[in-house]
Amino acid sequence: MTDLLAALLLGIIEGVTEFLPISSTGHLLIAERWLGHRSDLFNIAIQAGAILAVVLIYRERLWQLISRFSQPDNRDYVLKLSASFGVTAVLGVAVKAMGFELPETVGPIAWTLIIGGFVMLGAEHIASKRSAEHGERKLITWPVAILVGVAQVVAGVFPGTSRSAAAIFAALLFGTGNRGAATEFAFLVGIPTMFAATAYELVDVVRSGEAVHENWTALGVAFVTSAITAFVVVKWLLTYIQTHRFTVFSIYRIVLGAGLLLFLPAGF
Numbered sequence: 001m002t003d004l005l006a007a008l009l010l011g012i013i014e015g016v017t018e019f020l021p022i023s024s025t026g027h028l029l030i031a032e033r034w035l036g037h038r039s040d041l042f043n044i045a046i047q048a049g050a051i052l053a054v055v056l057i058y059r060e061r062l063w064q065l066i067s068r069f070s071q072p073d074n075r076d077y078v079l080k081l082s083a084s085f086g087v088t089a090v091l092g093v094a095v096k097a098m099g100f101e102l103p104e105t106v107g108p109i110a111w112t113l114i115i116g117g118f119v120m121l122g123a124e125h126i127a128s129k130r131s132a133e134h135g136e137r138k139l140i141t142w143p144v145a146i147l148v149g150v151a152q153v154v155a156g157v158f159p160g161t162s163r164s165a166a167a168i169f170a171a172l173l174f175g176t177g178n179r180g181a182a183t184e185f186a187f188l189v190g191i192p193t194m195f196a197a198t199a200y201e202l203v204d205v206v207r208s209g210e211a212v213h214e215n216w217t218a219l220g221v222a223f224v225t226s227a228i229t230a231f232v233v234v235k236w237l238l239t240y241i242q243t244h245r246f247t248v249f250s251i252y253r254i255v256l257g258a259g260l261l262l263f264l265p266a267g268f
Contacts, residue, residue, distance in 0.1 A: 003215060004217065010038065011046055011049065011223065011224070011229065012226075012229050013027050015053070016229055016233055018047060019054070019230060021120065022113075022162060023116070023165070024047060024050070025102070026113060028043055030106055033106065041210075041219070044194070044198050045222075046222045047197070049226035049227040052227045054191060084152075084185075086149065092152075096200075108160070109257075110257040112161055117249075117250040117253030123172060123173050124250070127169075138178045138180075140171065143175065144174050145185075147170045148189060151166035152190075167189065168186045168246075
């Protein structure tokens, strides 16, 4: 398989999985067992491609927040997005400084997929029960904003967790009963988070001299493919969650994780 074809497939995988609550990092690490290992810059950059799709989809919402920042509701929302991103940035740098590395085998990812699937089922049940009793609150509170920031870092430390799932369910469990509102906040806070992560890795690669070894053509192909695929997937997801729960994604995680543990050789 050519390097460009492998990059194309990885871009598609990233675009499909970045915003579905099934873990893009986990899927990429699994796919790279067959398609070849990629640099940290490659993996984060194609995530930024998926984030670009969200910028395009939410462009009107983003413009509203910027152009009408003086309005109390918009200012409050932007400040909460900023606080959530700030928590993620500070904790993320701390984790990076501690020398955290992604797992070298699929086993930990498989277990995280399974555990995360069951956690999602339980969280969805609790959130739905609370919404039935108290109504679907769309408000993003300050505790929710902070916890979403923490959840994003937890997802980064445990590949297979899913950044979007962690952020969405942190919001649903701690005060935001509306799936649409929780998803919007999780997606919007992901914009500065992933762009900042890409910039951080890019600076690190340039300073270390590793940039000369990066296949920029393959990275560009994966970036564009990821953006296009994510645009289609996010459009579909935003419609889907209006009438459906996240249960199907929980089941998918559990089945995939169990399949990986059962059928892949030990140490793979």
